[in-house]
Amino acid sequence: MTTSKSPQPELGIRHVRLFGNGAYSVMLTEAGAGYSHWRDQAITRWREDPTCDDWGSFILLRDVGGGALWSTTRQPLGAGNQMQCVDFDQDQAVFASERDGLGATLAVAVCEGCDAEVRRVTLHNRSSTAREIELTSYAELVLGSAAADASHPAFAKLFVQTHWDAGHGLLLATRRKRSPEDADLWAGQRIIVPVSQSSEDPAFQYETDRAHFLGRGNRLPDADALQAGSVLSNTVGTVLDPIFSLRTRVRIDAGASAHVDVWTLAAATREQLTRAAGELTSATADACFQRRTEVADRDDVQSPSTEDADTPPWIRWLAPLLYADPAWRAPPRDLHRGAGGAPILWGHGISGDRPIVLLRIADGDGIQAAETLLQAQQRWRQHWLGVDVVLLVTAVGDAGAALQGRLRALQDAHAATSDGGDVAKADAFVLRQDQLDAAFLDGLTRAARVVLDSHGGDAVPAAAGQPAGGIAQPESNETPGAQAADAANAATFTPWPGASDGALEFDNGIGGFTADGREYRIDLDDGACTPAPWINVLANPAFGFIASAEGGGYTWSRNSQQNPLTPWPNDPVTDAPNEVLYLRDEDSGELWSATAAPIRVDGVRYQVTHGKGWSRFSHHAHGVDVDLLQYVPMDDSIKLSRLRLHNRSTRARRLAVTGYVRWALAPNGSNAAPYIVTERDQATGALFARNTWRAEFGERVAFIDLGGAQTSISGDRGEFLGIYGSIDDPQALSAASLSGRTGAGLDPCGALQTHVTLAAGQQVELQFVLGDAASAQAAQDLVRRYRHANTDKLLSQVRAYWDDVLDTVQVKTPDRALDILVNDWLLYQSLGCRLWARSAYYQSSGAYGFRDQLQDVMSLCVARPELAREHIVRSAGRQFPEGDVQHWWLPPKGQGIRTRMSDDRLWLPYVAAHYVDTTGDDTVLEESVPFLEGEVLKDGQLEAFFTPG
Numbered sequence: 001m002t003t004s005k006s007p008q009p010e011l012g013i014r015h016v017r018l019f020g021n022g023a024y025s026v027m028l029t030e031a032g033a034g035y036s037h038w039r040d041q042a043i044t045r046w047r048e049d050p051t052c053d054d055w056g057s058f059i060l061l062r063d064v065g066g067g068a069l070w071s072t073t074r075q076p077l078g079a080g081n082q083m084q085c086v087d088f089d090q091d092q093a094v095f096a097s098e099r100d101g102l103g104a105t106l107a108v109a110v111c112e113g114c115d116a117e118v119r120r121v122t123l124h125n126r127s128s129t130a131r132e133i134e135l136t137s138y139a140e141l142v143l144g145s146a147a148a149d150a151s152h153p154a155f156a157k158l159f160v161q162t163h164w165d166a167g168h169g170l171l172l173a174t175r176r177k178r179s180p181e182d183a184d185l186w187a188g189q190r191i192i193v194p195v196s197q198s199s200e201d202p203a204f205q206y207e208t209d210r211a212h213f214l215g216r217g218n219r220l221p222d223a224d225a226l227q228a229g230s231v232l233s234n235t236v237g238t239v240l241d242p243i244f245s246l247r248t249r250v251r252i253d254a255g256a257s258a259h260v261d262v263w264t265l266a267a268a269t270r271e272q273l274t275r276a277a278g279e280l281t282s283a284t285a286d287a288c289f290q291r292r293t294e295v296a297d298r299d300d301v302q303s304p305s306t307e308d309a310d311t312p313p314w315i316r317w318l319a320p321l322l323y324a325d326p327a328w329r330a331p332p333r334d335l336h337r338g339a340g341g342a343p344i345l346w347g348h349g350i351s352g353d354r355p356i357v358l359l360r361i362a363d364g365d366g367i368q369a370a371e372t373l374l375q376a377q378q379r380w381r382q383h384w385l386g387v388d389v390v391l392l393v394t395a396v397g398d399a400g401a402a403l404q405g406r407l408r409a410l411q412d413a414h415a416a417t418s419d420g421g422d423v424a425k426a427d428a429f430v431l432r433q434d435q436l437d438a439a440f441l442d443g444l445t446r447a448a449r450v451v452l453d454s455h456g457g458d459a460v461p462a463a464a465g466q467p468a469g470g471i472a473q474p475e476s477n478e479t480p481g482a483q484a485a486d487a488a489n490a491a492t493f494t495p496w497p498g499a500s501d502g503a504l505e506f507d508n509g510i511g512g513f514t515a516d517g518r519e520y521r522i523d524l525d526d527g528a529c530t531p532a533p534w535i536n537v538l539a540n541p542a543f544g545f546i547a548s549a550e551g552g553g554y555t556w557s558r559n560s561q562q563n564p565l566t567p568w569p570n571d572p573v574t575d576a577p578n579e580v581l582y583l584r585d586e587d588s589g590e591l592w593s594a595t596a597a598p599i600r601v602d603g604v605r606y607q608v609t610h611g612k613g614w615s616r617f618s619h620h621a622h623g624v625d626v627d628l629l630q631y632v633p634m635d636d637s638i639k640l641s642r643l644r645l646h647n648r649s650t651r652a653r654r655l656a657v658t659g660y661v662r663w664a665l666a667p668n669g670s671n672a673a674p675y676i677v678t679e680r681d682q683a684t685g686a687l688f689a690r691n692t693w694r695a696e697f698g699e700r701v702a703f704i705d706l707g708g709a710q711t712s713i714s715g716d717r718g719e720f721l722g723i724y725g726s727i728d729d730p731q732a733l734s735a736a737s738l739s740g741r742t743g744a745g746l747d748p749c750g751a752l753q754t755h756v757t758l759a760a761g762q763q764v765e766l767q768f769v770l771g772d773a774a775s776a777q778a779a780q781d782l783v784r785r786y787r788h789a790n791t792d793k794l795l796s797q798v799r800a801y802w803d804d805v806l807d808t809v810q811v812k813t814p815d816r817a818l819d820i821l822v823n824d825w826l827l828y829q830s831l832g833c834r835l836w837a838r839s840a841y842y843q844s845s846g847a848y849g850f851r852d853q854l855q856d857v858m859s860l861c862v863a864r865p866e867l868a869r870e871h872i873v874r875s876a877g878r879q880f881p882e883g884d885v886q887h888w889w890l891p892p893k894g895q896g897i898r899t900r901m902s903d904d905r906l907w908l909p910y911v912a913a914h915y916v917d918t919t920g921d922d923t924v925l926e927e928s929v930p931f932l933e934g935e936v937l938k939d940g941q942l943e944a945f946f947t948p949g
Helices: 146-151 153-157 210-214 270-278 282-288 318-323 366-382 397-418 438-447 485-490 717-721 776-787 791-807 816-837 850-860 865-876 904-919 922-926
Strands: 016-020 024-029 034-038 041-044 057-063 083-088 092-099 102-110 116-125 131-144 160-165 170-175 186-192 205-209 242-252 257-267 356-361 388-393 428-432 450-455 458-461 511-514 519-524 535-540 543-548 553-557 579-585 591-593 606-611 614-621 624-631 638-647 653-661 677-680 687-690 701-705 712-716 748-758 763-773 886-890 895-899 943-946
Touching: 016 092, 016 102, 016 318, 024 102, 024 116, 024 318, 034 057, 034 257, 041 257, 057 102, 057 116, 116 131, 116 242, 116 282, 131 146, 131 170, 131 186, 131 257, 146 153, 160 242, 170 205, 170 242, 170 270, 186 242, 186 270, 205 210, 210 242, 242 257, 257 270, 257 282, 356 366, 356 438, 366 388, 366 397, 366 450, 366 458, 388 397, 397 428, 535 606, 535 614, 535 816, 543 638, 543 816, 553 579, 553 763, 579 624, 579 638, 614 791, 624 791, 638 653, 638 748, 638 776, 638 791, 653 763, 677 712, 677 748, 687 712, 687 748, 701 748, 701 776, 712 717, 717 748, 748 763, 763 776, 791 816, 816 850, 816 865, 850 865, 850 886, 850 904, 865 904, 865 922, 904 922
Parallel strands: 356 388, 356 450, 388 428
Antiparallel strands: 016 024, 024 034, 034 041, 041 131, 057 131, 083 092, 092 102, 102 116, 116 257, 131 242, 160 170, 170 186, 186 257, 205 242, 450 458, 511 519, 519 606, 535 543, 543 553, 579 591, 579 653, 606 614, 614 624, 624 638, 638 763, 653 748, 677 687, 687 701, 701 763, 712 748, 886 895, 895 943
8 A cells, every 4th residue: 555755746756646447547736637448549638747647537626505616636727736745556546635624535346247447535524514515527438449539630530429318317439430440439427416406407418519618728627617616518529629527516515425426438339338337336445445455534644655565566567557656667877878760679579669668687596577577567567558568688799698598588487477368458579788789779778668677586776876867057147248138228119010909801700811811810808719720820941930829739740740849739729838028027026928828817809810921919908018029030940939028007117027938849749759859059058859769850949939038947847847836937037036956867858948128118029949950060059140130030931922922813802801812821831831831730640642732732833833833743752663553651751651542643644644734834844753662552551551662
């Protein structure tokens, strides 16, 4: 049994339990985050986030008499939620808390008799009056592959359908199959309340539409459905963003107790699921908790702790496997080495697709440690967690050969007893260090989530006694090349581009067209959001970003899917930003952001204007005019964010300005955080970030800079947000400056801060840049160049380019709406979004589609014929000698899929003919490009993904 001792866990540390019955498993952290899965199919969503840790299934409580919302676990409400005690054992978890005289215990276990988990909430009314408590469950559904869900969440959600079975009081969900090979899976959720404890109004409410539950722009702590007096909508069907949420009420007399059981089940068919749900009773739950230790009535108040010495290794190693805890990885100095990504491991049969535990064994005493690790691997497999194990012999010569033989015999014995059966896939490898090259060893050390050394028969962390992660950079008030932000006060400012407050064409109440249709202005009043993220795609041929009206979006370089600099959101409900400019009044402590998200000021109008190649955000709050202009120069891999602050108050203002980004630096849907290394560049003072542990783009260097005005920095997201923190209340912004902590083994971010003083009526302009380059030297060159660049001239070049493209053809018809779209927006999207960015909010493929982009460039044959010609030749080079083509491919290496889609073949001659007919340039037909080489599809094979020759 594990019981907490410390007031709150250290940054980067998590305690995890994984328990189940062989088919159905639940993973939980001490904050209450986690997920459920049935065999190899995820039921609920989980993301690796060692700082916020706010994914999973939660139960929330509210006193109907007017009490505040609270949770049975630390998350999802954050560090302020009054979590008191967590008890873990191998088969269940118990969370206890108390608020306003009401004690609450949440016990979680998996049923042995059916594939289900039960979450029992026991409420103890210690007050002198009767209480009526509203209980709401919440879980985001996957019902399929966790990897597919992570790579494209919005698409994966489209296939889930929900139902309400009133006879059983049961929410149901299933995934529509896309192929016969897809797994059969139904999930359900049911609440059981003893009749004697139910409220006078016991009718259940339910919700399966996350958009309805949260409301646009909200996170779970401030969801619409969790506001006092709210009612769930009882929505089911094809809801596009599915959840399970059930709500009931329970009455508790003074001094009395009551309990509610929330069941989540899985089965292959609806009939099996409803039959199992119909057999559930309170007695069924009682049986699940026979071994539970009661903690609700304890007088001692405690909180999450370190593991007990008696905790089995397979449990002790869970947290670092799932959260890449630096205390269990290689020392930070070793995490700087290792490049090339998973392909470096393939030569020895290691895929790199699963977490890796590396055990280094020097002598025969390590056999026992290897046995323990292989036993742990089997336990993980039984709970459908696939973990690869590498037993690395460090002895050399004959001693190494003998030890390798003994370990292989042990490996074979385990394989004989564990292979087969219904368990997760995983492999074990026995390797000799003296037979491996340095590149492989460095890669293996960097990739391993847990690195152990055998010591007297035990396996101990290799990083024991090493720093917990990161390399602290010296703090300095003078960064290289820094310039005082106050020096800009006397500058003469070029007027902003953008719309006035005049009338809008096609005004829909939130936005409309201005500037003769060339711009689109959005006015966000009284907390309003756009119905879905209204975005501008801003790009040049090799770089770009998406900006939504509220401030969401992301940035990429070279390939919008393969090399995002910040994470692609793909969540139209929350639209949470991963790039933020924060403002803090140093005297009052007021904190807000330059855009409506993540920190919105009540009663403030946020005006957003999307132009061609630029977006502008402006508002007035706390006596300060805030204007943010963002754009991408036509030739460089850099995003410019020009921030203007104007003190409209009658007193001097001392403001801290902080630019923050969360790094991605890996293909969309993957988690590169354990491999990203941040550092303060000594030559420029900019913050650099690298992820060399990837097959492509590993040599590139991402960077942020605050025009050289930064006086403090941070590369540690855990420190910046704070444990259980959130982007709308970063812990670091309550301090006088950022810590300077950067390095390897962190939950990485980039943050730069400067301080400005504005007299009454004065204004200041700052520039925050985000970009990447092919090398550190190239990054330094970009940083220096853009500190001194004429940004007005650069913006004029962007506007002139788009005016030239769009002015080539102008039409005037009786339909004004048609004129606006044809003259400006359709061609702007075809070039910027479809040909260059190949990204948007719903899909970010980064790929050229053979038919898709050929269709798009038809619109450019008059305005930009050279771009149409270039793409026709590019597409001609994606043909196979057999006559078929790559259906889509990813630049720069060209990996993609070969399919049996026959209509692809028609588009190249059709578009080429259109180009020749439109431009008169028939020389394109004389271009000679090589065919691709690749294996022909076999009979019955629909497609194959590979990199052709």
